[in-house]
Each structure stands twice: as C-alpha cells, then as structure tokens.
Amino acid sequence: MIYPILWQDDSVFLIDQTRIPAEYRLVKIDRIEDMAHGIKTMIVRGAPAIGVAAAYGMYLGAREIETDNKSIFLEKLAFFGQQLRQTRPTAVNLFWAIDRMLKTAQETEGTVEQIKTVLLETAKTINQEDIQTCQAIGDKGLEVLPPSPQKLRILTHCNAGALATAGYGTALGVIRSAWKAERLVRVYADETRPRLQGAKLTAWECVQEGIPVTVITDNMAAHCMKKGMIDAVIVGADRIAANGDTANKIGTYSLALVAKAHQIPFFVAAPLSTIDFQLATGAEITIEERDFAEVYQVGDTVLTPPGVDFYNPAFDVTPAELITKIITEYGAVNPGDLKQFQ
Numbered sequence: 055m056i057y058p059i060l061w062q063d064d065s066v067f068l069i070d071q072t073r074i075p076a077e078y079r080l081v082k083i084d085r086i087e088d089m090a091h092g093i094k095t096m097i098v099r100g101a102p103a104i105g106v107a108a109a110y111g112m113y114l115g116a117r118e119i120e121t122d123n124k125s126i127f128l129e130k131l132a133f134f135g136q137q138l139r140q141t142r143p144t145a146v147n148l149f150w151a152i153d154r155m156l157k158t159a160q161e162t163e164g165t166v167e168q169i170k171t172v173l174l175e176t177a178k179t180i181n182q183e184d185i186q187t188c189q190a191i192g193d194k195g196l197e198v199l200p201p202s203p204q205k206l207r208i209l210t211h212c213n214a215g216a217l218a219t220a221g222y223g224t225a226l227g228v229i230r231s232a233w234k235a236e237r238l239v240r241v242y243a244d245e246t247r248p249r250l251q252g253a254k255l256t257a258w259e260c261v262q263e264g265i266p267v268t269v270i271t272d273n274m275a276a277h278c279m280k281k282g283m284i285d286a287v288i289v290g291a292d293r294i295a296a297n298g299d300t301a302n303k304i305g306t307y308s309l310a311l312v313a314k315a316h317q318i319p320f321f322v323a324a325p326l327s328t329i330d331f332q333l334a335t336g337a338e339i340t341i342e343e344r345d346f347a348e349v350y351q352v353g354d355t356v357l358t359p360p361g362v363d364f365y366n367p368a369f370d371v372t373p374a375e376l377i378t379k380i381i382t383e384y385g386a387v388n389p390g391d392l393k394q395f396q
C-alpha cells in the first residue's frame with residue numbers, strides 16, 4: 055500500500071510528490087511552517103491528503119507552543135490554523151481538518167501537555183479514518199460500475215489515488231477495488247495539464263500495483279470515447295456543494311461534458327468530508343489560481359515566447375446534472391440527494 059503521509063520517530067514524513075516518478079523521496083517535516091510549505095508547493099497534494107497533512111501540521115504547531123496557559127495555547131494554535139488555511143483555498147478537507155483539531159483542543163480537559171497528546175492522537179485517527187473511508191468508497195463503487203459482461207476500461211483525470219489521500223484513493227480506490235474484483239481491464243489516465251498528476255502520479259500508482267494503464271493527453275479523451283474505448287469515467291473531488299456541483303482538477307468539467315455527449319457514466323468518488331453544505335451551489339466554490347510557470351514551463355523547458363499572458367485556474371466546477379452518481383463511503387447517491395447526509 056502507498057501511504058503519502060507517515061508519522062514516525064516523532065516526525066511527519068511526506069512522499070515528495072513533485073519528484074515522482076523520477077525519484078521516490080521522503081521529506082521529514084518537524085515544524086508547522088514546513089508543513090504549510092509542503093501543502094502550498096504540492097509536495098503533498100490531493101484533497102483528503104491535504105486534510106490529513108493539515109491535521110499533523112496543527113499538532114506540529116501545538117508542539118511549538120511553550121506555555122501552560124490554556125487560553126494562550128488555544129490563541130496561538132488558532133494562529134497556526136490561519137497559517138495552514140492560507141496554503142490552498144479549494145479543497146474543503148484542509149479546513150475541516152483544521153477545525154476538527156481546534157475543536158478537539160478547545161474541548162479537551164487537562165493540561166496543555168495533555169491536550170498536545172490528544173491532538174497527536176486525533177491527527178493519527180484522521181489519517182486512519184481516511185484510509186478506511188477510501189477503502190469503503192472503493193468497494194461501494196463496485197455497486198454502480200456498468201454491469202457489462204466484459205471487463206471495464208475506466209478513464210480517470212488527475213490523481214485521486216493513494217497519493218491524494220491517506221492511502222488507497224477515492225477514484226483510484228474504486229479502480230483498485232475493480233481490479234481486485236477482476237472487473238477492470240485497463241485504466242486510461244489523462245495526463246492532466248499543467249501539473250501532469252495523471253501522467254506522473256496515477257500512472258506511477260498503477261505501475262506499482264500491476265494495473266494496466268494507458269496515459270493519454272487531455273485532448274484525446276473525446277476521441278477515445280467516440281472510438282468506444284471507455285466504459286466509465288471516475289474522478290475525485292476537492293469540494294462538493296450541497297446541490298452536487300463538484301470542484302475538481304481543471305479539465306474535469308470538459309471531461310464530464312464529453313462523457314455526457316457519448317452517454318458514458320461519469321462518477322465522482324469522494325468522502326462525505328468533501329461535501330460543503332455551507333455552499334448551495336458550485337458557483338460559490340473558490341477556485342485556486344496558481345503560478346503561471348506551471349503553464350508555460352514543463353521541467354526546464356519554456357513552452358511560450360516572451361510577451362504572452364497566462365491564466366492558471368487549478369480547478370473547475372462540474373454541474374451536478376453532468377454527474378451520474380457521487381460515490382461515498384456510505385454508497386453511491388444522485389448528486390441532488392446529498393442533503394440526506396447533512
């Protein structure tokens with residue numbers, strides 16, 4: 055199993071996802087500012103993984119606070135929470151995890167040192183819960199995959215795998231469960247410009263586990279669907295609004311439109327913690343805009359001439375009506391039926 059975040063020897067170790075597949079390198083994180091940097095620079099990325107990383111980050115911050123006064127401790131901890139909130143705006147898991155750690159600290163009786171101990175245990179619990187949730191999503195996904203007699207060819211976008219979670223993955227979790235159940239023949243992985251999480255991370259995960267994978271460029275997806283090469287599309291999510299509108303990696307919306315045009319089922323796989331009931335529709339979801347260099351440069355190669363302008367939204371919003379089902383750890387639901395979980 056691939057675990058992108060590990061607690062070991064009193065430190066957090068992150069798989070440096072900016073180095074995969076060229077190099078498998080662990081980064082040791084001892085301070086909250088380094089965890090904030092790791093989230094912002096996408097050493098660790100993926101909505102659930104960001105939440106777990108933030109939970110450990112909150113403990114690392116708590117560990118740095120030198121006071122036995124609970125009020126002062128909580129005040130400083132809230133400041134650290136603000137630091138982590140400013141790393142990336144779209145994945146709701148980040149904010150949910152910070153809030154859960156703050157609430158735990160506020161509600162825990164005892165000395166500051168005892169609270170710190172409880173915070174570490176809470177971060178570990180959040181980590182373990184996410185792995186179990188992803189495994190449940192994976193297995194629940196089997197219930198809604200097309201019942202085709204032949205094994206399925208599933209297209210996915212970006213990386214919603216073990217690397218994007220605490221382990222096992224959401225979209226790739228369904229793919230892993232389908233592979234284990236001998237329901238899958240091949241994964242088609244969109245490379246996913248501009249950061250290429252599909253070509254680099256999803257492909258790496260599949261190769262690690264012997265799952266046949268074909269990497270395609272994002273602009274090949276429609277052609278593959280038209281040629282009858284794809285039986286289903288499964289993607290992850292960063293934030294889902296109450297009406298089922300879903301924010302996910304840029305390019306997901308166009309993939310959903312193309313799937314609809316070819317009458318191919320389009321699934322979103324995500325834990326309940328990704329649903330933001332504070333937002334009525336996807337129009338209210340903040341879309342992160344990232345450094346233009348991600349668009350004009352691949353590795354050391356600059357793609358464009360001087361003098362051009364850029365736009366780099368990291369996510370887009372797929373309207374609920376383009377989503378066949380949202381696969382959660384409690385089962386697959388229609389996008390318009392999320393209120394049952396509120």
Ligand SMILES: CSC[C@H]1O[C@H](OP(=O)(O)O)[C@H](O)[C@@H]1O
Binds near residue numbers: 099101211212218223
């Ligand atoms: C398991 S959902 C992961 C989700 O996060 C990714 O974004 P990023 O790589 O920028 O963190 C992408 O939207 C995935 O679907």
